[in-house]
Amino acid sequence: MTTELFIQYLVAGVTYGSIYAIVAIGFNIIYNTTGIINFAQGEFVMLGGMLSITFLHYLPLPLAITLAVLVTMGIGAAIEMLFIRWLKDPGVLRMIIITIGLSILIREAALHVWGSNVRALPYFFGNEISTFAIFGARVSPQVLWVIGTCGLMVVALNIFFQATSIGREMRACAANRVAALLCGIDTRNMVTLSFVLSAGIGALAGAVMSPITYTQYDNGTGLAIKGFTVAILGGLGNSLGAVAAGLLLGIIEAFSVSVVPLAFQDAIAISILLIILFVRPYGLFGSSAMAGLKEF
Amino acid sequence: MKKMLGKTVCAFVAACLLSAPSVWAENIKVGALLAVTGPASFLGGPEARTLEMMVEQVNAKGGINGQKVELLVKDTAGNPEKAISFAKQLLEEDKVLAVLGPSSSGETMSIKKIFEDAKTPLISCAAAEVIVNPLASWVFKTPQNDSLAAIKIFMEMNKQGISKVAVLVDNSGFGKAGKEQLEKIAPEYKIEVVEAEVYDTKATDLSAVIAKIKANPAVQGVINWSIVPAQSIVVKNIRQAGWQVPIFQSHGFGNIKYVEAAGAAAEGVIFPAGRLLMADLLPDGHPQKALLMQYVKDYEGKYKETASTFGGHGYDAFMIFEKAVAIGGNDKEKVRTSIEGLKNLPGTGGVYNFSATDHNGLALDAFEMMTVKDGKFVPYTSK
Known part of the structure; x- marks a missing residue:
């Protein structure tokens, strides 16, 4: 394999990988505060893309994306307040079924609002064919936007969770909800906040990746499956694990095309998910002792 | 006496009900299996809208041979399993004369045998050659091979x-x-x-x-x-x-x-x-020109979206059905043989020449x- 080809695969892999990682982090934030997997996470990504495309008719690009992210955050909050918050007995299974229902609901609503056509934001810089070279490999500038935005989101989230008091309160909820409640933290608000946050990062990712991948009413589902695989692979709830696992899966997928037919690309992701669930259900970067303490 | 009266009324009502079909002409029922939603909706959407528009136009002109056309569109979402169950529903419950669609080749292949067994014409809007080759006597298709x-x-x-x-x-x-x-x-x-x-x-x-x-x-x-x-x-x-x-x-x-x-x-x-994409560039004498211009104008005027070749496949399917019913009447076997007899029929996909061995009817010049x-x-x- 030439260096040029190697770099080309690597860049493709890192691009897929950072998108998967962001979706996985969205899963993790909600998992940490509620103990559930929000299967509507992929729909937040779709909404981010669709809403920015709509707002672009009226606003310049940066404002359109900002507004789309804010609206999606609002939708995230509304979902939590309408469907999760007032549950008297919020069993894990019940909440998961609710999120699956919501994901179908959002998808069908999007089909009615935007129709079934593919849409895309314009490229932030240049157009569909502008590229620059890294060691002979040609890369679209949009790829850097995706990788850069995802990287910044990971750093910002880490600072938020480590250094701000709200972030620390959210982590306290994740560590032990009862203890956090006893310390005077309103765990219900933390749950709402976790939906807002994961809706926001999903929407932002959906907007920056839209020029590359296009946005269609149903493209959240595929992303949710990949993101879920990555979240499991990195260890549920572990955001840095998700980043590592996302990049790993993306790079494996990209390089796999050089040895096996492209048609097997998705089979690889699913096989990895199955192997991990059998061999290390607590993920590559988790520990079995930690996993034992969790409800799900 | 009272009893007699009751019986007479009953008999009268029954007689009215029984004679009703002969008083009002029976509708021609045609089914459509189209992927109106789902990943193939860019095929099924324009096809369904085209069919609805054409049925409206035909009925406004008084129907085919004086009989109104009743269109039953079933949304398969591009899913072969749904196509199978809707096909059975259209055949067994709705008792349609013929079915137009499905939109995709995979769906068509999965219901091909059902239509052979039911002896009902199926005019597919999907492109794959295997739909008509090997030949199935009841299955036709409109897109080019x-x-x-x-x-x-x-x-x-x-x-x-x-x-x-x-x-x-x-x-x-x-x-x-x-x-x-x-x-x-x-x-x-x-x-x-x-x-x-x-x-x-x-x-x-x-x-x-x-x-x-x-x-x-x-x-x-x-x-x-x-x-x-x-x-x-x-x-x-x-x-x-x-x-x-x-x-x-x-x-x-x-x-x-x-x-x-x-x-x-x-x-x-x-x-x-097909020539639909270049309708306005065709020379005036071209057999497809007038029809293509009319279809594009009608479709774009009604639905405010660009006409595509896929909607055209729906157009051709209905047009072939309409012509065949006009010739053969409301009868499955006659519709089938009438389609096989259609020659030099311009459609959006090309000029159709059907025969007992060619159920697509288009040649290389369609492209x-x-x-x-x-x-x-x-x-x-x-x-």
Whole structure:
């Protein structure tokens, strides 16, 4: 394999990988505060893309994306307040079924609002064919936007969770909800906040990746499956694990095309998910002792 | 006495009910199995809207032979299982005269036998050649055969001196059938397929596989064969890789939305297509011209969206059905034999010449080579 080809695969892999990682982090934030997997996470990504495309008719690009992210955050909050918050007995299974229902609901609503056509934001810089070279490999500038935005989101989230008091309160909820409640933290608000946050990062990712991948009413589902695989692979709830696992899966997928037919690309992701669930259900970067303490 | 009166009234009412069908002409019931929603909705959506528009027009003119047409559209969402259950529902419960659709080749193949057994005409809007070859006596289709598109592409490649190609297809029924045809016909035109890859219909980025194909120095041209948004992604990824290879697409590219999605990367893509995309450029005497202009005007006026060749497949299906019923009447076997007797019938896909052995009725001249210039479809002229 030439260096040029190697770099080309690597860049493709890192691009897929950072998108998967962001979706996985969205899963993790909600998992940490509620103990559930929000299967509507992929729909937040779709909404981010669709809403920015709509707002672009009226606003310049940066404002359109900002507004789309804010609206999606609002939708995230509304979902939590309408469907999760007032549950008297919020069993894990019940909440998961609710999120699956919501994901179908959002998808069908999007089909009615935007129709079934593919849409895309314009490229932030240049157009569909502008590229620059890294060691002979040609890369679209949009790829850097995706990788850069995802990287910044990971750093910002880490600072938020480590250094701000709200972030620390959210982590306290994740560590032990009862203890956090006893310390005077309103765990219900933390749950709402976790939906807002994961809706926001999903929407932002959906907007920056839209020029590359296009946005269609149903493209959240595929992303949710990949993101879920990555979240499991990195260890549920572990955001840095998700980043590592996302990049790993993306790079494996990209390089796999050089040895096996492209048609097997998705089979690889699913096989990895199955192997991990059998061999290390607590993920590559988790520990079995930690996993034992969790409800799900 | 009272009892007698009651009986008389009962008998009178019963007589009225029984005689009703003979007083009012029976409706002609036609079913449609179309992927109105789901991943293939860009096919089924325009097809369903076209059918609804045409049924409205026919009924406004008094129906066929004085009988109103009743259209029953079932949304299969592109799912073969749903197509099977809706097909049975249309045949057994609604007792339709014929069924138009489905939109996709995979769905059509899964219900082909049901229509053979039910002895009911099926006029498919899907392209794969296997639908009518081997021949099934009750199954017809309106889009041009895949093999014709493949031959058109290879003829153009011969002109350009391209002999080694890479083939990319999606994993839908259309893509898989296209790959088979391309690999089968290529040797006849002295063309060698040196790379062949299948991608998922939901693929969002294909830069890795493009890098792989690009690394093979033998590749002189790329043929992409799919009906999903990924066909825009293929084009984009090739140009992003800085690769100036000639790109050929199948007739599935004939929707301006894909050109919009691929933007500047779509410039210069060459593909075979029916004449609907170039209706206004046809010479005035062309047999398809008047009909194409009328359809595009009606459709775009009614639905405020650009007419596509896919809606045209629906147009042709209904037109063939209408002509056959006008000749044969409301009878399944007569409709079938009437379709086989249709000759020199201009439609959106070409001029149809059906026979007992040809259930598609289109020849190589149904296709024109087209290309993309400044974001628009224009006829392609060989260099």
